[in-house]
Amino acid sequence: MRNRYTVKGSMRYADRLVSTLLATAALCSGQQLASEEHRARQLLSSPVIVDQAWGIYLAGRLHLPALNEKLVDLLGSFRTYISSETGSAEAGLVLTLFDALIENRARMSPTALLPYAQRWRDEVLILLAMQNPEEDLLMRLRQDPQGALQTRAWNNLLLRIRSGRLFVDLLKNISIQHTFLLVDEEGAGFAGGGGRGCNGCGIVMMPRDFPPVTLYRLTGGGEGRTVFIRGPVDSFYSRTTIPTNQQAGSSVAGCEPITQQEKLMYLADLAGATVDDTKRTFEPVTSIVWAGRVAAEQTMKIHLANQDQLIRSFIGQSRKSLRGDYVIDGLNLRLTPFVDDRRRSAVVPPPELQPVQVTLP
Structure with a gap:
Protein backbone atom coordinates (compact mmCIF):
# COMPACT_ATOMS: atom_id res chain seq x y z
CA MET A 1 0.00 0.00 0.00
CA ARG A 2 2.84 2.37 0.84
CA ASN A 3 4.40 1.87 -2.58
CA ARG A 4 1.12 2.62 -4.31
CA TYR A 5 0.69 5.88 -2.42
CA THR A 6 4.32 6.75 -3.09
CA VAL A 7 3.84 6.25 -6.83
CA LYS A 8 0.75 8.45 -6.81
CA GLY A 9 2.62 11.10 -4.88
CA SER A 10 5.46 11.00 -7.35
CA MET A 11 3.03 11.38 -10.23
CA ARG A 12 1.41 14.39 -8.60
CA TYR A 13 4.83 15.92 -8.05
CA ALA A 14 5.80 15.29 -11.67
CA ASP A 15 2.56 16.91 -12.88
CA ARG A 16 3.23 19.99 -10.75
CA LEU A 17 6.81 20.12 -12.00
CA VAL A 18 5.74 19.93 -15.65
CA SER A 19 3.11 22.62 -15.07
CA THR A 20 5.68 24.85 -13.39
CA LEU A 21 8.18 24.34 -16.21
CA LEU A 22 5.54 25.11 -18.84
CA ALA A 23 4.46 28.25 -17.00
CA THR A 24 8.08 29.33 -16.65
CA ALA A 25 8.69 28.69 -20.35
CA ALA A 26 5.59 30.66 -21.27
CA LEU A 27 6.69 33.52 -19.03
CA CYS A 28 10.17 33.49 -20.54
CA SER A 29 8.67 33.30 -24.01
CA GLY A 30 6.38 36.22 -23.24
CA GLN A 31 9.27 38.22 -21.79
CA GLN A 32 11.41 37.43 -24.82
CA LEU A 33 8.60 38.46 -27.18
CA ALA A 34 8.13 41.73 -25.30
CA SER A 35 11.88 42.33 -25.45
CA GLU A 36 11.97 41.68 -29.19
CA GLU A 37 8.98 43.96 -29.76
CA HIS A 38 10.72 46.71 -27.79
CA ARG A 39 13.88 46.18 -29.83
CA ALA A 40 11.91 46.33 -33.09
CA ARG A 41 10.31 49.63 -32.07
CA GLN A 42 13.70 51.09 -31.17
CA LEU A 43 15.14 50.14 -34.55
CA LEU A 44 12.09 51.44 -36.42
CA SER A 45 12.54 54.82 -34.70
CA SER A 46 16.23 55.06 -35.60
CA PRO A 47 17.31 57.76 -38.09
CA VAL A 48 19.76 55.26 -39.59
CA ILE A 49 18.30 53.46 -42.64
CA VAL A 50 20.07 50.16 -41.93
CA ASP A 51 18.63 50.15 -38.40
CA GLN A 52 15.17 50.85 -39.80
CA ALA A 53 15.58 47.94 -42.20
CA TRP A 54 16.41 45.58 -39.33
CA GLY A 55 13.46 46.95 -37.36
CA ILE A 56 11.15 46.19 -40.29
CA TYR A 57 12.66 42.74 -40.67
CA LEU A 58 12.17 41.96 -36.96
CA ALA A 59 8.63 43.39 -36.94
CA GLY A 60 7.76 41.26 -39.94
CA ARG A 61 8.87 38.07 -38.18
CA LEU A 62 7.10 38.77 -34.88
CA HIS A 63 3.57 38.83 -36.39
CA LEU A 64 2.24 41.22 -33.75
CA PRO A 65 -0.88 43.28 -34.64
CA ALA A 66 0.52 46.45 -33.07
CA LEU A 67 3.71 46.18 -35.14
CA ASN A 68 1.68 45.37 -38.25
CA GLU A 69 -0.04 48.72 -37.88
CA LYS A 70 3.36 50.39 -37.65
CA LEU A 71 4.51 48.64 -40.83
CA VAL A 72 1.40 49.75 -42.71
CA ASP A 73 1.96 53.32 -41.52
CA LEU A 74 5.41 53.22 -43.12
CA LEU A 75 3.78 52.98 -46.56
CA GLY A 76 2.86 56.63 -46.16
CA SER A 77 6.31 57.62 -44.88
CA PHE A 78 8.20 55.82 -47.64
CA ARG A 79 6.42 57.46 -50.57
CA THR A 80 9.38 59.80 -50.93
CA TYR A 81 11.53 56.76 -51.75
CA ILE A 82 9.48 55.66 -54.77
CA SER A 83 11.74 57.49 -57.23
CA SER A 84 14.99 56.45 -55.53
CA GLU A 85 17.66 54.71 -57.58
CA THR A 86 17.66 50.94 -57.91
CA GLY A 87 20.15 49.49 -55.43
CA SER A 88 19.99 52.50 -53.13
CA ALA A 89 19.37 52.18 -49.41
CA GLU A 90 15.99 53.87 -49.82
CA ALA A 91 14.83 51.42 -52.50
CA GLY A 92 16.13 48.57 -50.35
CA LEU A 93 14.08 49.86 -47.44
CA VAL A 94 10.90 49.72 -49.54
CA LEU A 95 11.66 46.13 -50.60
CA THR A 96 12.28 45.20 -46.97
CA LEU A 97 8.90 46.69 -46.06
CA PHE A 98 7.10 44.76 -48.81
CA ASP A 99 8.72 41.54 -47.60
CA ALA A 100 7.51 42.16 -44.04
CA LEU A 101 3.98 43.09 -45.15
CA ILE A 102 3.65 39.98 -47.32
CA GLU A 103 5.17 37.78 -44.61
CA ASN A 104 2.56 39.11 -42.17
CA ARG A 105 -0.34 39.05 -44.65
CA ALA A 106 -0.93 42.58 -43.39
CA ARG A 107 -4.34 44.18 -43.78
CA MET A 108 -4.49 47.75 -45.05
CA SER A 109 -6.44 50.17 -47.19
CA PRO A 110 -5.77 49.14 -50.81
CA THR A 111 -5.33 52.80 -51.76
CA ALA A 112 -2.19 52.91 -49.58
CA LEU A 113 -0.51 50.70 -52.19
CA LEU A 114 -1.53 52.80 -55.18
CA PRO A 115 1.57 55.08 -55.28
CA TYR A 116 3.86 52.03 -55.42
CA ALA A 117 2.04 50.21 -58.21
CA GLN A 118 3.98 51.63 -61.14
CA ARG A 119 7.41 50.61 -59.87
CA TRP A 120 6.74 47.58 -57.66
CA ARG A 121 3.74 46.07 -59.42
CA ASP A 122 4.37 42.43 -58.50
CA GLU A 123 4.56 43.15 -54.78
CA VAL A 124 1.50 45.39 -54.95
CA LEU A 125 -0.49 42.68 -56.73
CA ILE A 126 0.41 40.11 -54.09
CA LEU A 127 -0.60 42.47 -51.28
CA LEU A 128 -3.83 43.48 -53.03
CA ALA A 129 -4.80 39.81 -53.19
CA MET A 130 -4.82 39.86 -49.37
CA GLN A 131 -7.19 42.84 -49.25
CA ASN A 132 -10.67 43.61 -50.61
CA PRO A 133 -9.91 46.18 -53.31
CA GLU A 134 -12.74 47.91 -55.12
CA GLU A 135 -13.41 47.43 -58.81
CA ASP A 136 -12.51 51.01 -59.73
CA LEU A 137 -9.04 50.75 -58.19
CA LEU A 138 -8.33 47.43 -59.89
CA MET A 139 -9.48 48.66 -63.30
CA ARG A 140 -7.27 51.75 -62.99
CA LEU A 141 -4.21 49.68 -62.17
CA ARG A 142 -5.02 47.09 -64.83
CA GLN A 143 -4.74 49.67 -67.64
CA ASP A 144 -0.98 49.30 -67.89
CA PRO A 145 -0.10 45.63 -67.31
CA GLN A 146 3.42 44.45 -68.07
CA GLY A 147 2.67 41.12 -69.70
CA ALA A 148 0.46 38.08 -69.31
CA LEU A 149 1.42 37.28 -65.71
CA GLN A 150 0.24 40.63 -64.43
CA THR A 151 -2.83 40.67 -66.68
CA ARG A 152 -3.86 37.28 -65.30
CA ALA A 153 -3.44 38.54 -61.75
CA TRP A 154 -5.56 41.66 -62.39
CA ASN A 155 -8.18 39.53 -64.15
CA ASN A 156 -8.26 37.04 -61.28
CA LEU A 157 -8.73 39.84 -58.74
CA LEU A 158 -11.56 41.32 -60.81
CA LEU A 159 -13.06 37.90 -61.39
CA ARG A 160 -13.23 37.44 -57.62
CA ILE A 161 -15.75 40.31 -57.45
CA ARG A 162 -17.55 39.29 -60.68
CA SER A 163 -16.59 42.56 -62.34
CA GLY A 164 -18.91 43.71 -65.11
CA ARG A 165 -16.29 46.18 -66.30
CA LEU A 166 -13.81 43.36 -66.82
CA PHE A 167 -16.43 41.53 -68.88
CA VAL A 168 -16.96 44.59 -71.10
CA ASP A 169 -13.22 45.15 -71.48
CA LEU A 170 -12.69 41.54 -72.53
CA LEU A 171 -15.47 41.84 -75.10
CA PHE A 190 -6.81 21.96 -88.58
CA ALA A 191 -3.40 23.49 -88.05
CA GLY A 192 -2.08 25.04 -84.87
CA GLY A 193 0.22 27.96 -84.25
CA GLY A 194 3.06 28.83 -81.94
CA GLY A 195 3.69 31.50 -79.40
CA ARG A 196 6.43 33.73 -78.18
CA GLY A 197 7.73 34.77 -74.82
CA CYS A 198 10.41 36.83 -73.21
CA ASN A 199 12.48 36.47 -70.11
CA GLY A 200 15.01 38.51 -68.22
CA CYS A 201 17.40 37.81 -65.40
CA GLY A 202 20.04 39.53 -63.36
CA ILE A 203 21.96 39.65 -60.10
CA VAL A 204 20.42 41.47 -57.14
CA MET A 205 22.19 42.63 -53.99
CA MET A 206 20.68 44.59 -51.14
CA PRO A 207 22.53 47.55 -49.56
CA ARG A 208 25.39 46.69 -47.22
CA ASP A 209 24.47 45.25 -43.80
CA PHE A 210 20.76 45.04 -44.64
CA PRO A 211 18.82 42.11 -43.16
CA PRO A 212 17.92 39.14 -45.36
CA VAL A 213 15.20 40.25 -47.77
CA THR A 214 12.89 38.08 -49.86
CA LEU A 215 12.02 39.32 -53.35
CA TYR A 216 8.70 38.30 -54.89
CA ARG A 217 8.16 37.81 -58.62
CA LEU A 218 5.05 36.75 -60.52
CA THR A 219 5.68 33.53 -62.36
CA GLY A 220 4.01 30.53 -63.93
CA GLY A 221 3.16 27.42 -61.96
CA GLY A 222 5.77 24.89 -60.92
CA GLU A 223 7.64 23.43 -57.99
CA GLY A 224 8.31 25.90 -55.21
CA ARG A 225 5.79 28.43 -56.53
CA THR A 226 2.99 29.88 -54.40
CA VAL A 227 -0.57 30.37 -55.63
CA PHE A 228 -1.87 33.74 -54.47
CA ILE A 229 -5.02 34.17 -56.61
CA ARG A 230 -7.15 31.42 -58.08
CA GLY A 231 -8.77 31.77 -61.48
CA PRO A 232 -9.15 30.11 -64.89
CA VAL A 233 -5.37 30.46 -64.98
CA ASP A 234 -4.01 30.63 -61.42
CA SER A 235 -1.56 33.38 -60.45
CA PHE A 236 1.72 32.31 -58.81
CA TYR A 237 4.75 34.00 -57.33
CA SER A 238 8.27 32.83 -56.60
CA ARG A 239 10.48 33.85 -53.67
CA THR A 240 14.18 34.69 -53.79
CA THR A 241 15.89 35.44 -50.47
CA ILE A 242 18.97 37.66 -50.55
CA PRO A 243 21.15 37.04 -47.45
CA THR A 244 22.94 39.89 -45.69
CA ASN A 245 25.87 41.21 -47.76
CA GLN A 246 25.34 38.57 -50.43
CA GLN A 247 23.77 38.55 -53.86
CA ALA A 248 21.27 36.31 -55.60
CA GLY A 249 19.91 35.77 -59.08
CA SER A 250 16.51 37.17 -59.96
CA SER A 251 14.45 36.56 -63.08
CA VAL A 252 11.46 38.17 -64.76
CA ALA A 253 9.18 36.23 -67.09
CA GLY A 254 5.85 36.50 -68.82
CA CYS A 255 6.04 39.80 -70.70
CA GLU A 256 4.16 38.31 -73.66
CA PRO A 257 0.52 39.50 -73.89
CA ILE A 258 -2.39 37.43 -72.68
Whole structure:
Protein backbone atom coordinates (compact mmCIF):
# COMPACT_ATOMS: atom_id res chain seq x y z
CA MET A 1 0.00 0.00 0.00
CA ARG A 2 2.84 2.37 0.84
CA ASN A 3 4.40 1.87 -2.58
CA ARG A 4 1.12 2.62 -4.31
CA TYR A 5 0.69 5.88 -2.42
CA THR A 6 4.32 6.75 -3.09
CA VAL A 7 3.84 6.25 -6.83
CA LYS A 8 0.75 8.45 -6.81
CA GLY A 9 2.62 11.10 -4.88
CA SER A 10 5.46 11.00 -7.35
CA MET A 11 3.03 11.38 -10.23
CA ARG A 12 1.41 14.39 -8.60
CA TYR A 13 4.83 15.92 -8.05
CA ALA A 14 5.80 15.29 -11.67
CA ASP A 15 2.56 16.91 -12.88
CA ARG A 16 3.23 19.99 -10.75
CA LEU A 17 6.81 20.12 -12.00
CA VAL A 18 5.74 19.93 -15.65
CA SER A 19 3.11 22.62 -15.07
CA THR A 20 5.68 24.85 -13.39
CA LEU A 21 8.18 24.34 -16.21
CA LEU A 22 5.54 25.11 -18.84
CA ALA A 23 4.46 28.25 -17.00
CA THR A 24 8.08 29.33 -16.65
CA ALA A 25 8.69 28.69 -20.35
CA ALA A 26 5.59 30.66 -21.27
CA LEU A 27 6.69 33.52 -19.03
CA CYS A 28 10.17 33.49 -20.54
CA SER A 29 8.67 33.30 -24.01
CA GLY A 30 6.38 36.22 -23.24
CA GLN A 31 9.27 38.22 -21.79
CA GLN A 32 11.41 37.43 -24.82
CA LEU A 33 8.60 38.46 -27.18
CA ALA A 34 8.13 41.73 -25.30
CA SER A 35 11.88 42.33 -25.45
CA GLU A 36 11.97 41.68 -29.19
CA GLU A 37 8.98 43.96 -29.76
CA HIS A 38 10.72 46.71 -27.79
CA ARG A 39 13.88 46.18 -29.83
CA ALA A 40 11.91 46.33 -33.09
CA ARG A 41 10.31 49.63 -32.07
CA GLN A 42 13.70 51.09 -31.17
CA LEU A 43 15.14 50.14 -34.55
CA LEU A 44 12.09 51.44 -36.42
CA SER A 45 12.54 54.82 -34.70
CA SER A 46 16.23 55.06 -35.60
CA PRO A 47 17.31 57.76 -38.09
CA VAL A 48 19.76 55.26 -39.59
CA ILE A 49 18.30 53.46 -42.64
CA VAL A 50 20.07 50.16 -41.93
CA ASP A 51 18.63 50.15 -38.40
CA GLN A 52 15.17 50.85 -39.80
CA ALA A 53 15.58 47.94 -42.20
CA TRP A 54 16.41 45.58 -39.33
CA GLY A 55 13.46 46.95 -37.36
CA ILE A 56 11.15 46.19 -40.29
CA TYR A 57 12.66 42.74 -40.67
CA LEU A 58 12.17 41.96 -36.96
CA ALA A 59 8.63 43.39 -36.94
CA GLY A 60 7.76 41.26 -39.94
CA ARG A 61 8.87 38.07 -38.18
CA LEU A 62 7.10 38.77 -34.88
CA HIS A 63 3.57 38.83 -36.39
CA LEU A 64 2.24 41.22 -33.75
CA PRO A 65 -0.88 43.28 -34.64
CA ALA A 66 0.52 46.45 -33.07
CA LEU A 67 3.71 46.18 -35.14
CA ASN A 68 1.68 45.37 -38.25
CA GLU A 69 -0.04 48.72 -37.88
CA LYS A 70 3.36 50.39 -37.65
CA LEU A 71 4.51 48.64 -40.83
CA VAL A 72 1.40 49.75 -42.71
CA ASP A 73 1.96 53.32 -41.52
CA LEU A 74 5.41 53.22 -43.12
CA LEU A 75 3.78 52.98 -46.56
CA GLY A 76 2.86 56.63 -46.16
CA SER A 77 6.31 57.62 -44.88
CA PHE A 78 8.20 55.82 -47.64
CA ARG A 79 6.42 57.46 -50.57
CA THR A 80 9.38 59.80 -50.93
CA TYR A 81 11.53 56.76 -51.75
CA ILE A 82 9.48 55.66 -54.77
CA SER A 83 11.74 57.49 -57.23
CA SER A 84 14.99 56.45 -55.53
CA GLU A 85 17.66 54.71 -57.58
CA THR A 86 17.66 50.94 -57.91
CA GLY A 87 20.15 49.49 -55.43
CA SER A 88 19.99 52.50 -53.13
CA ALA A 89 19.37 52.18 -49.41
CA GLU A 90 15.99 53.87 -49.82
CA ALA A 91 14.83 51.42 -52.50
CA GLY A 92 16.13 48.57 -50.35
CA LEU A 93 14.08 49.86 -47.44
CA VAL A 94 10.90 49.72 -49.54
CA LEU A 95 11.66 46.13 -50.60
CA THR A 96 12.28 45.20 -46.97
CA LEU A 97 8.90 46.69 -46.06
CA PHE A 98 7.10 44.76 -48.81
CA ASP A 99 8.72 41.54 -47.60
CA ALA A 100 7.51 42.16 -44.04
CA LEU A 101 3.98 43.09 -45.15
CA ILE A 102 3.65 39.98 -47.32
CA GLU A 103 5.17 37.78 -44.61
CA ASN A 104 2.56 39.11 -42.17
CA ARG A 105 -0.34 39.05 -44.65
CA ALA A 106 -0.93 42.58 -43.39
CA ARG A 107 -4.34 44.18 -43.78
CA MET A 108 -4.49 47.75 -45.05
CA SER A 109 -6.44 50.17 -47.19
CA PRO A 110 -5.77 49.14 -50.81
CA THR A 111 -5.33 52.80 -51.76
CA ALA A 112 -2.19 52.91 -49.58
CA LEU A 113 -0.51 50.70 -52.19
CA LEU A 114 -1.53 52.80 -55.18
CA PRO A 115 1.57 55.08 -55.28
CA TYR A 116 3.86 52.03 -55.42
CA ALA A 117 2.04 50.21 -58.21
CA GLN A 118 3.98 51.63 -61.14
CA ARG A 119 7.41 50.61 -59.87
CA TRP A 120 6.74 47.58 -57.66
CA ARG A 121 3.74 46.07 -59.42
CA ASP A 122 4.37 42.43 -58.50
CA GLU A 123 4.56 43.15 -54.78
CA VAL A 124 1.50 45.39 -54.95
CA LEU A 125 -0.49 42.68 -56.73
CA ILE A 126 0.41 40.11 -54.09
CA LEU A 127 -0.60 42.47 -51.28
CA LEU A 128 -3.83 43.48 -53.03
CA ALA A 129 -4.80 39.81 -53.19
CA MET A 130 -4.82 39.86 -49.37
CA GLN A 131 -7.19 42.84 -49.25
CA ASN A 132 -10.67 43.61 -50.61
CA PRO A 133 -9.91 46.18 -53.31
CA GLU A 134 -12.74 47.91 -55.12
CA GLU A 135 -13.41 47.43 -58.81
CA ASP A 136 -12.51 51.01 -59.73
CA LEU A 137 -9.04 50.75 -58.19
CA LEU A 138 -8.33 47.43 -59.89
CA MET A 139 -9.48 48.66 -63.30
CA ARG A 140 -7.27 51.75 -62.99
CA LEU A 141 -4.21 49.68 -62.17
CA ARG A 142 -5.02 47.09 -64.83
CA GLN A 143 -4.74 49.67 -67.64
CA ASP A 144 -0.98 49.30 -67.89
CA PRO A 145 -0.10 45.63 -67.31
CA GLN A 146 3.42 44.45 -68.07
CA GLY A 147 2.67 41.12 -69.70
CA ALA A 148 0.46 38.08 -69.31
CA LEU A 149 1.42 37.28 -65.71
CA GLN A 150 0.24 40.63 -64.43
CA THR A 151 -2.83 40.67 -66.68
CA ARG A 152 -3.86 37.28 -65.30
CA ALA A 153 -3.44 38.54 -61.75
CA TRP A 154 -5.56 41.66 -62.39
CA ASN A 155 -8.18 39.53 -64.15
CA ASN A 156 -8.26 37.04 -61.28
CA LEU A 157 -8.73 39.84 -58.74
CA LEU A 158 -11.56 41.32 -60.81
CA LEU A 159 -13.06 37.90 -61.39
CA ARG A 160 -13.23 37.44 -57.62
CA ILE A 161 -15.75 40.31 -57.45
CA ARG A 162 -17.55 39.29 -60.68
CA SER A 163 -16.59 42.56 -62.34
CA GLY A 164 -18.91 43.71 -65.11
CA ARG A 165 -16.29 46.18 -66.30
CA LEU A 166 -13.81 43.36 -66.82
CA PHE A 167 -16.43 41.53 -68.88
CA VAL A 168 -16.96 44.59 -71.10
CA ASP A 169 -13.22 45.15 -71.48
CA LEU A 170 -12.69 41.54 -72.53
CA LEU A 171 -15.47 41.84 -75.10
CA LYS A 172 -13.78 44.90 -76.57
CA ASN A 173 -10.42 43.20 -76.84
CA ILE A 174 -11.14 39.69 -78.04
CA SER A 175 -11.03 38.78 -81.71
CA ILE A 176 -14.59 37.85 -82.67
CA GLN A 177 -14.46 35.80 -85.82
CA HIS A 178 -15.95 32.99 -87.85
CA THR A 179 -13.70 30.75 -89.91
CA PHE A 180 -15.23 29.02 -92.91
CA LEU A 181 -13.39 26.02 -94.31
CA LEU A 182 -14.17 25.50 -97.98
CA VAL A 183 -13.67 21.84 -98.88
CA ASP A 184 -14.49 19.55 -101.78
CA GLU A 185 -15.99 16.96 -99.42
CA GLU A 186 -16.75 16.44 -95.74
CA GLY A 187 -13.73 16.50 -93.42
CA ALA A 188 -10.92 19.02 -93.10
CA GLY A 189 -7.71 19.31 -91.11
CA PHE A 190 -6.81 21.96 -88.58
CA ALA A 191 -3.40 23.49 -88.05
CA GLY A 192 -2.08 25.04 -84.87
CA GLY A 193 0.22 27.96 -84.25
CA GLY A 194 3.06 28.83 -81.94
CA GLY A 195 3.69 31.50 -79.40
CA ARG A 196 6.43 33.73 -78.18
CA GLY A 197 7.73 34.77 -74.82
CA CYS A 198 10.41 36.83 -73.21
CA ASN A 199 12.48 36.47 -70.11
CA GLY A 200 15.01 38.51 -68.22
CA CYS A 201 17.40 37.81 -65.40
CA GLY A 202 20.04 39.53 -63.36
CA ILE A 203 21.96 39.65 -60.10
CA VAL A 204 20.42 41.47 -57.14
CA MET A 205 22.19 42.63 -53.99
CA MET A 206 20.68 44.59 -51.14
CA PRO A 207 22.53 47.55 -49.56
CA ARG A 208 25.39 46.69 -47.22
CA ASP A 209 24.47 45.25 -43.80
CA PHE A 210 20.76 45.04 -44.64
CA PRO A 211 18.82 42.11 -43.16
CA PRO A 212 17.92 39.14 -45.36
CA VAL A 213 15.20 40.25 -47.77
CA THR A 214 12.89 38.08 -49.86
CA LEU A 215 12.02 39.32 -53.35
CA TYR A 216 8.70 38.30 -54.89
CA ARG A 217 8.16 37.81 -58.62
CA LEU A 218 5.05 36.75 -60.52
CA THR A 219 5.68 33.53 -62.36
CA GLY A 220 4.01 30.53 -63.93
CA GLY A 221 3.16 27.42 -61.96
CA GLY A 222 5.77 24.89 -60.92
CA GLU A 223 7.64 23.43 -57.99
CA GLY A 224 8.31 25.90 -55.21
CA ARG A 225 5.79 28.43 -56.53
CA THR A 226 2.99 29.88 -54.40
CA VAL A 227 -0.57 30.37 -55.63
CA PHE A 228 -1.87 33.74 -54.47
CA ILE A 229 -5.02 34.17 -56.61
CA ARG A 230 -7.15 31.42 -58.08
CA GLY A 231 -8.77 31.77 -61.48
CA PRO A 232 -9.15 30.11 -64.89
CA VAL A 233 -5.37 30.46 -64.98
CA ASP A 234 -4.01 30.63 -61.42
CA SER A 235 -1.56 33.38 -60.45
CA PHE A 236 1.72 32.31 -58.81
CA TYR A 237 4.75 34.00 -57.33
CA SER A 238 8.27 32.83 -56.60
CA ARG A 239 10.48 33.85 -53.67
CA THR A 240 14.18 34.69 -53.79
CA THR A 241 15.89 35.44 -50.47
CA ILE A 242 18.97 37.66 -50.55
CA PRO A 243 21.15 37.04 -47.45
CA THR A 244 22.94 39.89 -45.69
CA ASN A 245 25.87 41.21 -47.76
CA GLN A 246 25.34 38.57 -50.43
CA GLN A 247 23.77 38.55 -53.86
CA ALA A 248 21.27 36.31 -55.60
CA GLY A 249 19.91 35.77 -59.08
CA SER A 250 16.51 37.17 -59.96
CA SER A 251 14.45 36.56 -63.08
CA VAL A 252 11.46 38.17 -64.76
CA ALA A 253 9.18 36.23 -67.09
CA GLY A 254 5.85 36.50 -68.82
CA CYS A 255 6.04 39.80 -70.70
CA GLU A 256 4.16 38.31 -73.66
CA PRO A 257 0.52 39.50 -73.89
CA ILE A 258 -2.39 37.43 -72.68
CA THR A 259 -3.69 35.06 -75.35
CA GLN A 260 -7.08 34.95 -77.05
CA GLN A 261 -7.67 31.56 -75.43
CA GLU A 262 -7.19 33.01 -71.94
CA LYS A 263 -9.48 35.95 -72.67
CA LEU A 264 -12.18 33.49 -73.65
CA MET A 265 -11.57 31.51 -70.46
CA TYR A 266 -12.17 34.63 -68.34
CA LEU A 267 -15.26 35.53 -70.37
CA ALA A 268 -16.59 32.03 -69.81
CA ASP A 269 -16.01 32.19 -66.06
CA LEU A 270 -17.71 35.58 -65.73
CA ALA A 271 -20.65 34.38 -67.81
CA GLY A 272 -21.01 31.07 -66.00
CA ALA A 273 -20.51 29.26 -69.31
CA THR A 274 -18.14 26.53 -70.44
CA VAL A 275 -15.01 27.44 -72.36
CA ASP A 276 -16.12 25.27 -75.28
CA ASP A 277 -19.47 27.06 -75.55
CA THR A 278 -17.69 30.41 -75.35
CA LYS A 279 -15.31 29.45 -78.14
CA ARG A 280 -18.23 28.30 -80.30
CA THR A 281 -19.86 31.68 -79.69
CA PHE A 282 -16.92 33.96 -80.45
CA GLU A 283 -14.67 31.99 -82.80
CA PRO A 284 -16.58 29.10 -84.42
CA VAL A 285 -15.19 27.10 -87.31
CA THR A 286 -17.64 25.90 -89.97
CA SER A 287 -16.84 23.49 -92.77
CA ILE A 288 -18.70 24.12 -96.05
CA VAL A 289 -18.70 21.61 -98.89
CA TRP A 290 -18.28 23.57 -102.12
CA ALA A 291 -21.44 23.65 -104.23
CA GLY A 292 -20.80 26.91 -106.02
CA ARG A 293 -19.99 30.47 -105.03
CA VAL A 294 -23.58 31.64 -104.56
CA ALA A 295 -24.52 28.68 -102.36
CA ALA A 296 -21.37 29.09 -100.26
CA GLU A 297 -22.01 32.81 -99.73
CA GLN A 298 -25.62 32.21 -98.69
CA THR A 299 -24.54 29.52 -96.23
CA MET A 300 -21.88 31.81 -94.75
CA LYS A 301 -24.36 34.66 -94.25
CA ILE A 302 -26.79 32.33 -92.48
CA HIS A 303 -24.04 31.19 -90.10
CA LEU A 304 -22.97 34.79 -89.43
CA ALA A 305 -26.57 35.79 -88.63
CA ASN A 306 -26.86 32.84 -86.26
CA GLN A 307 -23.60 33.81 -84.59
CA ASP A 308 -24.88 37.38 -84.14
CA GLN A 309 -27.86 36.02 -82.21
CA LEU A 310 -25.68 33.61 -80.26
CA ILE A 311 -23.43 36.48 -79.13
CA ARG A 312 -26.43 38.53 -77.98
CA SER A 313 -27.85 35.56 -76.08
CA PHE A 314 -24.49 34.86 -74.43
CA ILE A 315 -24.17 38.46 -73.24
CA GLY A 316 -27.78 38.57 -72.08
CA GLN A 317 -27.29 35.49 -69.93
CA SER A 318 -24.00 36.86 -68.59
CA ARG A 319 -25.63 39.95 -67.11
CA LYS A 320 -27.26 37.80 -64.44
CA SER A 321 -23.92 37.04 -62.80
CA LEU A 322 -22.09 40.37 -63.26
CA ARG A 323 -21.71 43.02 -60.57
CA GLY A 324 -20.70 46.65 -60.34
CA ASP A 325 -21.37 49.62 -62.59
CA TYR A 326 -20.72 48.83 -66.23
CA VAL A 327 -22.07 50.03 -69.57
CA ILE A 328 -22.71 47.45 -72.25
CA ASP A 329 -25.69 48.88 -74.16
CA GLY A 330 -24.53 50.57 -77.35
CA LEU A 331 -21.28 48.62 -77.45
CA ASN A 332 -20.21 47.86 -81.03
CA LEU A 333 -18.55 44.51 -81.62
CA ARG A 334 -16.86 43.54 -84.88
CA LEU A 335 -17.48 40.03 -86.21
CA THR A 336 -14.89 39.20 -88.87
CA PRO A 337 -15.39 36.27 -91.27
CA PHE A 338 -12.37 34.38 -92.60
CA VAL A 339 -12.37 31.98 -95.52
CA ASP A 340 -9.86 29.14 -95.45
CA ASP A 341 -9.99 27.71 -98.98
CA ARG A 342 -8.95 24.07 -98.89
CA ARG A 343 -10.41 23.00 -102.21
CA ARG A 344 -8.06 20.97 -104.36
CA SER A 345 -9.11 22.90 -107.45
CA ALA A 346 -10.11 26.50 -106.77
CA VAL A 347 -10.92 27.81 -110.24
CA VAL A 348 -13.82 29.90 -108.97
CA PRO A 349 -12.68 32.29 -106.22
CA PRO A 350 -14.41 32.02 -102.81
CA PRO A 351 -16.92 34.61 -101.59
CA GLU A 352 -15.57 37.82 -100.08
CA LEU A 353 -17.53 38.76 -96.98
CA GLN A 354 -17.33 42.04 -95.07
CA PRO A 355 -17.11 42.24 -91.26
CA VAL A 356 -20.44 42.32 -89.44
CA GLN A 357 -21.12 44.97 -86.81
CA VAL A 358 -22.94 43.68 -83.74
CA THR A 359 -24.43 46.59 -81.80
CA LEU A 360 -25.68 45.74 -78.31
CA PRO A 361 -28.21 45.07 -77.02
